[in-house]
Amino acid sequence: MNLDQTLLAAAMGLPLLLLLACASARLRRRMPALFVLAPLPALAAALWAGHDSMLVLGNTRFALRFALDLPGAMLLGCAAVLWALAGMFAWRYLRERADSDGLVVCWLMTLTGCVGVFLAADMIGFYFLLAVLSVGASGLVLQGEGPQAVRASAIYLGLALLAEAFLLAGLILLAQATPDGSLLIRDAAAALPGSPWRDLTLILLLVGLGMKAGLVPLHFWMPLAYGEAPIPAAAVMSGAVVKASILALIRFLPWSTALPDAGHALALIGLFGAIYGVLIGITQSQPKLILAYSSVSQMGFLVAVIGMGLAAGDTGTALAAAFYAAHHLLVKGALFLAVGVVMLTGRRHRWPMLVPAAVIALGLGGLPLTGGALTKYAAKDLLGEGLAGSVAVVSSIATTLLMIHFLRRLSAMTAVEADARAPAAMVTAWLAMALASLLIPWALYLAIPIDTLPKAVAPAALWAALWPVLVGALLALGLDRLGTRIPQVPAGDVGEVLYPLEDASMAAGGWCERVDAFTRRWAVSCIALLLVSLLFGWTLMVG
Known part of the structure; x- marks a missing residue:
């Protein structure tokens, strides 16, 4: 492993290591003092890692790849500065809170996902780390006070998952169009203009990434989330987290x-x-x-x-x-x-x-x-x-x-x-x-x-x-x-129309839960399995 690969590994590895260390309650209580140090390897990678090196984690059957291009280095370096200084702010902020565990874990999870997305060079690693980023950021919003923070966190996570569903479909079409089965983002972007599903792929990517970027009319998660999140969390979310979608647009478009x-x-x-x-x-x-x-x-x-x-x-x-x-x-x-x-x-x-x-x-x-x-x-x-x-x-x-x-x-x-x-x-x-x-x-x-x-x-x-x-x-x-x-x-402006839907969605969720509990009973599941088997057999005979 050369110096460039070492820098890339350290950029991702230190936040992840600190996140894993949070499994210990004693170490978790000391983590806020390390917030300022966690993004420093990412800053070093942005400054000194070459743009032609790639870090490969895995083997020939499955591997995740990480690299740094010039747009990614610019955003990664600036994001590292923000994460470090906001981390200093958060360290002092948490001294006034008795329940700091949730914010500590979500902070390090969001940081890990953020650095990972900026470095991801393949579609699988990008999508996985984007999901980590979304879950961590929704947890940061949840650290606000009162029921409005819970609602804002739920809306943030729900729209993030919806955006990632569109994005996943677009990535699958991209992977189908990429020659030689390559999953590298740069190969997918190069293959997009010649894809038979070019227009559909573009729509899926732009809808998914546009939602995450806060494009109108699906922007209402942004004022709800930033308004309810604690100050240091709102700072890194508005500054660094939302830029993951912008960098993805830069990298995926031809x-x-x-x-x-x-x-x-x-x-x-x-x-x-x-x-x-x-x-x-x-x-x-x-x-x-x-x-x-x-x-x-x-x-x-x-x-x-x-x-x-x-x-x-x-x-x-x-x-x-x-x-x-x-x-x-x-x-x-x-x-x-x-x-x-x-x-x-x-x-x-x-x-x-x-x-x-x-x-x-x-x-x-x-x-x-x-x-x-x-x-x-x-x-x-x-x-x-x-x-x-x-x-x-x-x-x-x-x-x-x-x-x-x-x-x-x-x-x-x-x-x-x-x-x-x-x-x-x-x-x-x-x-x-x-x-x-x-x-x-x-x-x-x-x-x-x-x-x-x-x-x-x-x-x-x-x-x-x-x-x-x-x-x-x-x-x-x-x-x-x-x-x-x-x-x-x-x-939240246009998001206010969701208020009347909340009661209906809660009722629908309760009904689905009751149906699920009923279908998981032993007798019901056996009868259902028998009926499916008979239907399958009849289909084979007719065929």
Whole structure:
């Protein structure tokens, strides 16, 4: 095993080892102190592992394969930073909780699945680790307080399983189309354009991964889950976990072949979600819910970028989309941690917490010289100057409006005591995350071949980034004057239609349970087996 393979093995192995160690109650109680260390091998792999090495676990009959490409390295490295700093925040957060076992286990399970999905090079390993990720993340939501957390966790898990059902069907069709029985993701993506089931496969993959990315209208799990999850859990879910679906889109789609029908449809859905998330977000009053709807909007915009690249067959889309996703990962994780810190800080000490939050929040709208401006610039050529480009500009204006609304609501959520201060570990984690969200996008832009820096900081580019932010700020002033006249939309919006179905589903579940109990009786099962045998025999005789 060479150095690259060792790094890949350590990236997956350490979180898994810590998760297995949780079987001991004594070790489990000490695990929060190791949260900050668990993702560090993944960070080392993202920085130093080569992109041509593959780790094979198994034998010739069955093996799982792990590798790291450039988009995966970008997202894995940024995710590792978020997991480490959010882990520091969670360590201090858990000191206030008596029942920390559930969060500890689910945290390490989610981390294991997250790193595994970013590294998976074959379809079997990807699907298995995606399931681990979904179960762990639903458990993180469950660590919230009250019955609403239970409901949010159930909806998250239910939609995750539904999405994975679509995804499984798509992966099976992909495996059928891949030559020589290869299960490697790169071979499947290359074979997709020539597959006899190309259109059906694309629909299944896009529906499954789109649901996990929070595309409208099946986005309602996102505000429910992020709103109920504990702050550190919401930070890693909104930042790192949701990016698994984006990386899967980047890896499974065939960028060398233009697919205009699927690409334009995907872009249209994404751009609608980008505007819809803002429209519902400005009706919310809780900072966590505003950030959740911001994620709905940002994921819609990112999927629109992917759709336009797919329509054009632009091979540069993968890097541009991964860069945009990496920036969003850092910023959204930082903003959720900011919510936790500001809520524990009195009004006399809130400004040192709010000013960094304001800079990175406005960066989502494209504030010049921030990572957000760089990502908008990187996506500009993919969206073009037509309708998609115009909607992208409107999205920047709307995002600025939503972020100012978030900052206004955040500043009102300070602690009751004016002199209160958040714990030092939480403040350190938040400020380090804020700094990372400002610096890492610049480092990535300089390190990867997206475009030249002089073009990104030219006066024309800076003005193109600035004026939508200014328009959004003016609209925010008008929104402030409306005050309470803005209608309040319940968290989950279109998901509220599921409420009437809950009683019916509970009744149906009880009926199915009674039927199952009846059919498992010895006499009934024997008679059923006899009838099936007779029917089978009669079918053979008729045949």
